[in-house]
Amino acid sequence: MxxxxxxxxxxxxxxxxxxxxxxxxxxxxxxxxxxxxxxxxxxxxxxxxxxxxxxxxxxxxxxxxxxxxxxxxxxxxxxxxxxxxxxxxxxxxxxxxxxxxxxxxxxxxxxxxxxxxxxxxxxxxxxCIGRFSDVPNIPEFPPNKGPEAWMDYADMDYESAAKFVTGKQATVLDFRNLQWSVQKQMGPKIPAVLYKTEHWNVPDYLPWGVPLEYLYFNCFTELLVHKPGEGFLLGLLATFLAPLRWAFSKFVETHINKKLGLAK
The missing domain is CATH 3.50.50.60 (FAD/NAD(P)-binding domain)
Known part of the structure; x- marks a missing residue:
């Protein structure tokens, strides 16, 4: 049956x-x-x-x-x-x-x-209902402290704007609005890049001609990363392989520096 x-x-x-x-x-x-x-x-x-x-x-x-x-x-x-x-x-x-x-x-x-x-x-x-199905999960906000407040920080001064986004998630468009606010305070000649965590964005999938899936997008490289709820042996293996993860990152970073000429 x-x-x-x-x-x-x-x-x-x-x-x-x-x-x-x-x-x-x-x-x-x-x-x-x-x-x-x-x-x-x-x-x-x-x-x-x-x-x-x-x-x-x-x-x-x-x-x-x-x-x-x-x-x-x-x-x-x-x-x-x-x-x-x-x-x-x-x-x-x-x-x-x-x-x-x-x-x-x-x-x-x-x-x-x-x-x-x-x-x-x-x-x-x-x-199989997905993360973005049906009615969005919108949190409750105090009066005048909800989503409408996100439209205001293009007119904020630098300190107020920085305080406003601390610890918050925001879209790229939100950050662009905030960037205009920063540039109004600091002048147009000073670039403003805002982020929560320092990291490099990969511009393509062939750093130095090596397919990126060989470095990151495969089952082996998943072993390089600590994961929630992992057992002792998986945690030990991720720690042991940390130098290899660092080497992969540096290899990709040299390609980005060569191609884009970025400075930290």
Whole structure:
């Protein structure tokens, strides 16, 4: 008898879960609150592009079509690619669209279009709802201290602006606004670069002609980094390999200095 698995969400993770449940002999039921697959890409503005090259953003068993020549495809291209993946493996027939999980433990589903409910008994539940799904988690702010205050620091003096962003997260655009404020105080000839942590931004993926995946994007280099909840042996190995991690960083840094002529 096939075991049934409930999968919540038909974004990239939900589609992958559905495909591999089928290939391993399970019967998946995918519940999607919207009317199509794609997850966050169905709600993203058209000018959005993936921030990593497409070679690192693709299904292992379904390459990008030859018609997509850009290294950083747009929202429409990404969504078409995800939908093509779903059709290629015949996944939509396992998806119940416009449905919402009301009580997870009982797999109680409500159809949003006809306002009907149905009970499903599942052997397992996989949540693939993503980090950016549904209603954003907006914190509560004191009066006049909320998001509207972020628009004010272009007119702040240097000390007030620096105090305002201390310990806060901000977008690149926010920092540009703050940079204008700093330059108004210090003069246009003094460049202002604001950051929370000192680090180098890698300008390309071939430092000195060496593919960056050989230095960072592989399973071995994951062993170089301390991770939360790691065991004693993994922690010891990361400490032991720290000089190699330093050497990789310095190798890339020399390329950046040569190419861009940056000074610390």
């Amino acid at each position: 096939e075991r049934q698995v409930a999968i919540v969400g038909a974004g990239i993770s939900g589609l992958l879960a559905c495909k591999y449940m089928l290939s391993n002999g399970f019967r998946p039921n995918v519940f999607e609150a919207s009317n199509g697959v794609g997850g966050v890409w169905t709600k993203t503005v058209e000018t959005t592009k993936i921030q990593t090259p497409k070679a690192f953003y693709q299904f292992s068993d379904f390459p990008w079509p030859s018609s997509v020549t850009e290294d950083h495809p747009t929202q429409n291209q990404v969504l078409d690619y995800i939908q093509s993946y779903a059709r290629h493996f015949d996944l939509p027939k396992h998806i119940k669209f416009n449905t919402k999980l009301k009580r997870e433990m009982e797999s109680y589903i409500q159809d949003k279009q006809i306002l009907s409910t149905e009970v499903f008994v599942e052997d397992f539940v996989i949540l």
